Every structure is written in structure tokens, then in C-alpha cells.
Amino acid sequence: METAISPPDDRRFAVSLLSRLRTPKGQANPFPIYAELRSRGDVIAAPWGGHLVTGFNLCDQVLRSRDWLEPDARWREQHKDARRWTAPSAREMSRTLPALNPPEHTWVRRSAGMFDRSSLEQIRGTVDRFTSRILDTFTEQLRDGEADFNALVSEELPVAAIGHWLGLPTADLPRLRELTHDQVFTQELLPSPSQLALSDRATAELRTYFMDLVRERRAHPGEDPVSRWITVWDTMESDRGRADEAVYFLALFVLLAALETTSTLLSTMTLLLLEHPRQWQRLTVHPELVPAAVEESLRYDPPTHVISRVSTQDCILGGTEVAKDEMVHLLVGAAHRDPARHEDPELFSLHRKPAHLAFGGGIHYCLGAPLARMEAQTLLHQLVRRFPRLTLVRRPSWAPRVAFRRLLNLDVALS
Template sequence: MEIAITPPSDRRVTVSLFSRLRTAKGQANPFPIYAELRSRGGVSAAPWGGHLVTSFELCDRVLRGRDWLEPDARWREQQVSGSRWTAPSSREMSRTLPALNAPEHTQVRRSAGTFDRGSLEGMRGTVGRITGRLLDSLAERLHEGEADFNALVGEELPVAVIGHWLGLPTADFARLRELTHDQVFTQELLPSASQLARSDTATAELRTYFMDLVRERRARPGEDPVSRWIAAWDGMESDRDRADEAVYFLVLFVLLAALETTATLLSTMTLLLLEHPRQWDWLTVHPDLVPAAVEETLRYDPPTHVISRVSAQDCVLGGVGIAKDEMVHLLVGAAHRDPARHKDPELFNLHRKPAHLAFSGGVHYCLGAPLARMEAQTLLYQLVRRFPRLTLVRRPSWAPRVAFRRLLNLDVALS
């Protein structure tokens, strides 16, 4: 196959597009910029090296392919000193489940267990009660006028659910949520030096908090996931300190994954439905479409817009040569609007057949996807039943991010 060579002029165009993507306007609506990137081909040169992938078919192929790896600890150690990959927070994340490759990934994933049907059913009642309580608070605020759905519900439900599951003190939820928002910058596509510094500080505090938690559960084990993980790792690792650290990395991963992306899913789902009042009205009459609404949200504007992989060997992707250990950034936010995969991709349509990459794919398919879906569906079932006249007051603001979407507010009222 003939390999396409990307000229410098194309790289300059991509620089310009990413400059627009990082503006407030670009954060609020990145999709026209994604369309321009897609028009340049399924694979294009990234301004900082590596490549950007905007084709749904190619993104799906990479995520499912065994020749594409996570940027793990070995890969990060080879990067230029001072880059985001060598920051302390990045090195810490390289030891969590999403950044591992086989065989380490297989071992850790097995030790973590899964949110299977039985465990989810055991959590369903708790999720329903927490959701009801949060919507009670929303109702009180709406009675007085407008309310910030994001602050009262979207940000609160994930931390309350995962905090209850892990057995964490309620008083710690707010701080853990703040630390998560700062920590995620090390996983961003283009973090600034100040953002990386915030991530490093947050990561250090999270390590102290969760290592203390693991030691406490080891001393007083209970019927909770952390205690079960300690028992599991004691059977695999003779060094107790190393076993405790392995459990710490599991707890850290679960918290970060559960809070950040799920909160964005909940608020984005509500925003999109209120921005499409005909779809909202239809849903209030046909709540059986709630699961479809969640899936269309995940396609239309997923919580994570970028997933990165590195090539295990020299290869060709979409006619472009990729060298071993070279990185590709899968712009799933762009791929979800690929007209080659979806008819009328710019339309938010609850009757669309689900197809998205919001939970990644292959061996790295998101461990917490079933829980995130359950939280979103539980919330939406209750929301359309209790607040059929909910309306959007104003357009929200967005955090200055490219990879990890986050609403800063979602102001609503009753019509």
C-alpha cells in the first residue's frame, strides 16, 4: 500500500484548527472544527507529533486491534523530559488499569471484578434512593426559581453512588470531587504547565487519602470492594506493601473514572434533551426510550472526546504510515459524527440505532460502563416523570478542556 506523506502545510492547518478548538467558542461547540478535520482525511498529522484519527471505522479498528497499545509506563519513560507524559501525575496514572497493557492489564482487571448483572441489581435500589434525594433538593430550589442542575444533581450523583459503594465518609465527597477535577488535567490532550501542576498536587493528595484507606481496611476489613481487593491481592502478591499499592491504584482508578465522565454524561444528557424540546416532550410520554436517549447522548457528545493509543509495530492506518511507538489520538467526538457511519449525524435522534465508542473498545472497554448507564437511566426515568416542564434557562459554560468534556453549570427552571 502506498503511504501518504503529510506536507508541512497540512500540519499548519491542523495547528490553526486546534487553536480554535481551545477557545471558549470551540469548547462550547467543537463539532464544526471536527468536521473540518474530518474533511482532511480519516488520519491527519497532529501539530505536536503523531496523528489524529477522525474516521469512525479507523477509530473502531484501533480500539479493537491488539496491535495498538496504551501509552504505558515503559512508553512514558521514553518521552522527552518535561513533557506531560513525564509529569508525576502522569507517571502515577501509568500504573492504573486504563494505562496497562497485557499481561499486567489482564491480572489487574481480573482482580477488580466487574459490574455484572448481580452486583448492579444489588446497587439499583441505592442508586434510585440517592437519585430521588437529589431530585428532592432540585425540586426545592426550582420552587424558588431557577436551579443549577449540574451542581445539585450531575456532580453529586456519581460521587454519592461510588462513595457509598466504596464505603467512604460522606463528608469527604466534596473534596474528592474537587481533587478529581484537578487530577484529570494530566489526562488531557494539551494541558498547560499550571494545569499539570494542579494535577500533580491533586494526585499526591489522592495517593495519601487512598493509601490511608487501604491500610485502614486491611486493619479492619469489611464487606466492601476495597476489603475484597485486599484479599484478592494478598493471594497474588506476597509483598504486603506492593499488594496495598495495587489496591490503591484500583481505588484511584474507580474514583476518577466514576466521577468525572459520569457527571459529564448526566449533565450533557439533560442539556441535550432540553435543547431539543420535541425529543424531551416525546420522552415524557414514552419513557421506554430512556435507554435510547442515554446511548444517543453518548454518541452525540460523549464525555471523553479523545482516546490515545500507540502502535505496537510499524504499520499503515488509513493510508498513512505509523511508526512503532508512535501515538495516534482517536477523536471519538469527531468519529461519532462521521457521515460514513451515521446518517444525518448532526441530528440528535432518539430513534437512531446505537453505535458509539464512548466506552472505548476491545480489551480496554470501560469497566464501569454498566454502572454509568444505570445511573444515567435511573436519573432520566425519574427526571421526566417528576419534571416534565423542565426548561433550559441559558446556555452553559464549559471547562477549558479538549479530551474530557465538563459542564461548569446547567441552569434550569420550570415553565
């Protein structure tokens, strides 16, 4: 679809709507704003340059195509006039797996070797035990009236699961969870200077933590993933310091990916179901719909609303000219409500055929997707069995973000 308005008007319109996205009201419910953006076309000019893409098919096309790349270290160096790309945290993230392009991306991803069917089966029992234990604590809190599901469950399960898998000391997990909340700001759509400062400090502390961990595992290897990555990278890199750094970047990526978006998925999924009590009741009677509930939650309000790519060549995208190395921001949160892709897209339905971009697509499809799905399904199975009368006490508040959704609370009670 081609927009009928001029680029300057397009940009002014986008400025107005994106300013609303950054307000508490916009963060709580960005979807009416997305609908206004989508009404101007599938591709519109971004106020700061580049383009915003709201159509599902175009977002899917870009994610799957080899003609679109991550904004990697080379690209960021070319745009060093923007602090967003030159901040220490941004430079650090440019060396993690999600920001790499082939051929480097290919061999780093292969070296990770995680979350295949065998490893998932090994961790499944652990996730189930952690979920039961966490919900026991949640039950105790509910006896006093209401409880914050976000703090007691959603924030606890992902860090417990990935911490156990990586072999991290339990005492370290609360601090690592706090650091991920600050670090993610460097991956935001338009981080403020204060947000970047938070991210820089968190990234520096995470680097120290994981580099120390890698050195400790090199001296005392075990059966954990970090020890395995050290062995793999020693065969790929003759320089031991560079091998250790490669393992550090893998460990950092795994922690950030496993905690932030999965926690949001768990809270958002629970919020959506409690906001749609008929669907919640249906689940209590038909728990076989749990996988469908997880997928519909990922469509309806995904943990990540924006994915950015850059073009490898001059091209036409949805009737709009895009120059080589120009960035497009895929608004997957908007694309998931595209009526050209989904009938009645505003309807939350467990009987919808799954189709979403919550885990990206193509070569950058999320490595942790199987683990996130496992955690969400395990939690939801136990929730509907143990708490069929769970109800929402009040609307939650949201963190000041656009790209990476995060609930700050989810207060619930038993009716």
C-alpha cells in the same frame, strides 16, 4: 481515505483548528472544527507528532486491535523529554488500570471483579434512592425560580453512588469530587504547565487519602470492595506493601472514572434533551425510550472526546504510514459525527441505532460502563416523570478542556 495535502501543510492546518478548540467557543461547540479536520481525511498529522484520527471505522479498528497499546509506563519513559509524560501525576496514572497493557492489564482487570450483573443489581436500589433524594433537593431549589442542575444533580449522584459502594465517609465526598476535577488535567490532550501543577497536587492528596484508606481496611476489613481487593491481592502478591499499592491504584481508578465522565454524561444528556424539546416531550410520553436517549447522548457529545493509542509495529492506517511506538489520537467526538457511519450525524435522534465509542473498545472497554448507564437511565426516568416542564434558562459554560468534557453549570427552570 488518503489526504491530498503535504504533511507540513497538514500540521499547520491542524495547529489552527486545535487552537480554536482551546477557546471558550471551541469548547462549547467543537463539532464544526471536527468537521473541518475530517474534511482533510480520516488520518492527518498532529502538530506535535503522531496523528489525529477522525473516521469512525478507523477509530473502532484501533480500539479493538491488539496491535495498538496504551501509552504505558514503558512508553512514557521513552518520551521523558515531554513534561506531559514525566509529571508526577502522569507517572501515577501510568500505573492505573486504563494505562496498562497485557499481561499486567489482564490480571489487574480480573482482580477488580466489579459491576457484573449481580453487583449491579445490589447497587441499583441504592442509585434509585440517591437519585430520588437528590431530586428532592433539586425540587426545593426550583421553587425559588431557577437551579443549577449540574451542581445539584450531576455532580452529586455519581460521587454519592461510588462513595457508598466504596464505603467512603460522606463528609469526604465533596473534597474527593473537587480533587477529581483537578486531577483529570494530566489526562488531557495537551495540558498546560499550570494544569499539570493542579493535577500533581490533587494526585498527591488522593494518594495519601487512598493509601490511608487501604491501611485502615486492612486493619479493619469489611464487606466493601477495598477489603475484597486486599484479600485478592494478598493471594497475588507476597509483598504486602506492593499489594496495598495495587489496591490503592484500583480505588483511585474507580473514583476518577466514576465521577468525572459520569457527571459529564448526566449534564450533557439533560442539556441535549432540553435543547431538543420535541425529543424531551416524546420521552415524557414514551419513557421506554430512555435507554435510547442515553445512547444517543453518548454518541452526540460523549464525555471523552479523545482516546490515545500507540502502534506496536510499523503499519499503514487509513493510507497513512504510522511508525512503531508512534501515537495516534482517536478523536471519537469527531468520529461519532462521521457521515460514513451515521446518516444525518448532526441530527439528535432517539430512534437511531446505537453505535458509539464513548466507552472505548476491545480489552480496554470501560469497566464502569454498566454503572454509568444505570445512573443515567435511572436519573432520566425520574426526570421525565417528575419534571416534564423542565426548560433551559441559558447556555452553559464549559471547563477549559479538549479531551474530557465538563459543563461548569446547567441552569434550568420550570416553564
